[in-house]
Amino acid sequence: MPGVAAVLNASPSSDGKYPNAGPLMLARAGIRLVDAPGQGLFELLRDGHRVTIDGGAVEVAGEEVLRGRVLEEAELELALQEQRLRIDEALADFAENTVAHVRQETDLLTGSVDFPPTRASFRDRHVLIVVRGERHRRDLKALRAYIRDVRPLIVAVDGGADGVLEAGMKPDVILGDMDSASDAALACGAELIVHAYPDGRAPGCERLLEDGLPHTVVPAAGTSEDVAMLMAFEKGAALIVSVGAHFNLIEFLDRKRGGMSSTFLTRLRIGERLVDAKGVSRLYRPSGTLAPAGLFALAFAILLTILVITSPALNDVFLLVWLKIRIWLGI
Numbered sequence: 001m002p003g004v005a006a007v008l009n010a011s012p013s014s015d016g017k018y019p020n021a022g023p024l025m026l027a028r029a030g031i032r033l034v035d036a037p038g039q040g041l042f043e044l045l046r047d048g049h050r051v052t053i054d055g056g057a058v059e060v061a062g063e064e065v066l067r068g069r070v071l072e073e074a075e076l077e078l079a080l081q082e083q084r085l086r087i088d089e090a091l092a093d094f095a096e097n098t099v100a101h102v103r104q105e106t107d108l109l110t111g112s113v114d115f116p117p118t119r120a121s122f123r124d125r126h127v128l129i130v131v132r133g134e135r136h137r138r139d140l141k142a143l144r145a146y147i148r149d150v151r152p153l154i155v156a157v158d159g160g161a162d163g164v165l166e167a168g169m170k171p172d173v174i175l176g177d178m179d180s181a182s183d184a185a186l187a188c189g190a191e192l193i194v195h196a197y198p199d200g201r202a203p204g205c206e207r208l209l210e211d212g213l214p215h216t217v218v219p220a221a222g223t224s225e226d227v228a229m230l231m232a233f234e235k236g237a238a239l240i241v242s243v244g245a246h247f248n249l250i251e252f253l254d255r256k257r258g259g260m261s262s263t264f265l266t267r268l269r270i271g272e273r274l275v276d277a278k279g280v281s282r283l284y285r286p287s288g289t290l291a292p293a294g295l296f297a298l299a300f301a302i303l304l305t306i307l308v309i310t311s312p313a314l315n316d317v318f319l320l321v322w323l324k325i326r327i328w329l330g331i
Contacts (some may be wrong), residue, residue: 004266006032006053010041013071019083027073034058036068115231116216120172121190122235126152129232129242130171131225132159133181136244140279143243146280152241155232157224160244175231176224178204186213193217193231195224226266233270240270243277289291 007026012037014020026033027303034056044065044211045051045058054060056068077189128147130136146152147169156164158176162185165171174181175193186192192215196202208215220227225245232240267274 004031006034008041008045008053008058008068009033009035009037010039011035011037014079014083016079016083019080021080022082023071024073024076027071027076033071034068035071036066039066039068041066062070078169107215113218113220113227113230113234115218115234116124116193118173118193118216118235120153122153122232122237124236124238125243126150126239127232127237128152128154129157129228129240130154130160130224131157131242131244132163133244135162136160137167139243140164140169143241143280146241153232153237155228156181156185156190157228161188161190163244175218175228176204177202178207183211186211191216195220195227222266223263226263229270229274230266233273236272240274241280242274242278286291 001033001195013023013033023033032053034053036056036058045060049060052062056070057064058066058068066149083289128143130140140147153173154164154171155173155175156167156171158174158178159180159182161171161174161181165185165188170188173189173191174186175195177195178186178192192208192213194202194204194208194215194217196204196217196219198219198221202216202217205215205217218227220230222230229240229242229245
């Protein structure tokens with residue numbers, strides 16, 4: 001299968017506010033990167049179109065349909081250096097926005113979010129919160145032994161439900177605004193909880209109502225990821241293990257998050273009950289299997305056979321026992 005030849009962006013590849021190495025990686029890999037913001041790229045191009053890119057011109061059936069700007073490697077290297085020099089501005093804006101929104105989302109810290117009753121029992125159980133991200137597949141694979149032995153309650157956040165199904169498992173609960181989970185995931189039998197705005201508006205309910213899927217609603221500030229973790233905590237989970245969640249400042253800036261007030265407050269409330277998947281995979285040791293016992297039994301049988309063969313007395317005893325067994329069985 002041929003590799004990627006070009007990338008057409010309907011929006012600018014980078015807003016310049018934070019060091020974004022992605023465009024430069026594409027250019028260094030020999031992939032042509034064309035920015036064409038504001039030209040209706042998705043309306044002009046359809047699945048199945050055979051596209052020719054000549055410089056920044058995009059042609060379909062020999063006719064130019066739009067013209068973008070090709071981003072060259074030298075230009076991207078210079079832009080990345082300038083962005084790195086301004087990283088302090090991005091960090092300052094991020095911190096100010098976080099502080100500004102902390103007061104608006106204190107419900108997460110005070111525990112005043114009204115969570116609906118759930119069929120799934122969280123009390124004294126390990127809860128696995130799965131968020132679809134860059135590493136959720138790798139994390140789920142690393143946790144396979146832990147999931148098999150501990151059998152945690154699996155709570156998927158929106159599209160994380162598809163990640164759980166791809167890994168050969170089934171989520172017990174799906175929580176989110178229901179915009180990125182597939183129809184198959186929503187119909188898998190998991191308990192559905194729609195994350196609504198604090199004022200009660202829940203656009204995600206419309207999709208579930210159209211499909212006739214039963215669900216409950218939880219109005220709360222913050223992200224669905226934060227609400228899922230807080231729900232597990234409030235309902236008495238013994239340990240909360242996050243898969244694909246965002247833990248450090250770089251990850252938030254990469255996702256163009258302006259702040260992390262809800263995430264900060266949620267982590268502050270949950271405290272030591274929350275651990276990252278990488279921490280669990282490094283510390284957890286699978287329980288013993290029958291393999292060591294089987295090897296021991298095999299070694300013992302071999303040793304006993306050698307002793308019987310080399311010892312006349314034991315050989316006579318073995319023959320006598322075998323004769324009695326034959327008589328008892330009527331052979």
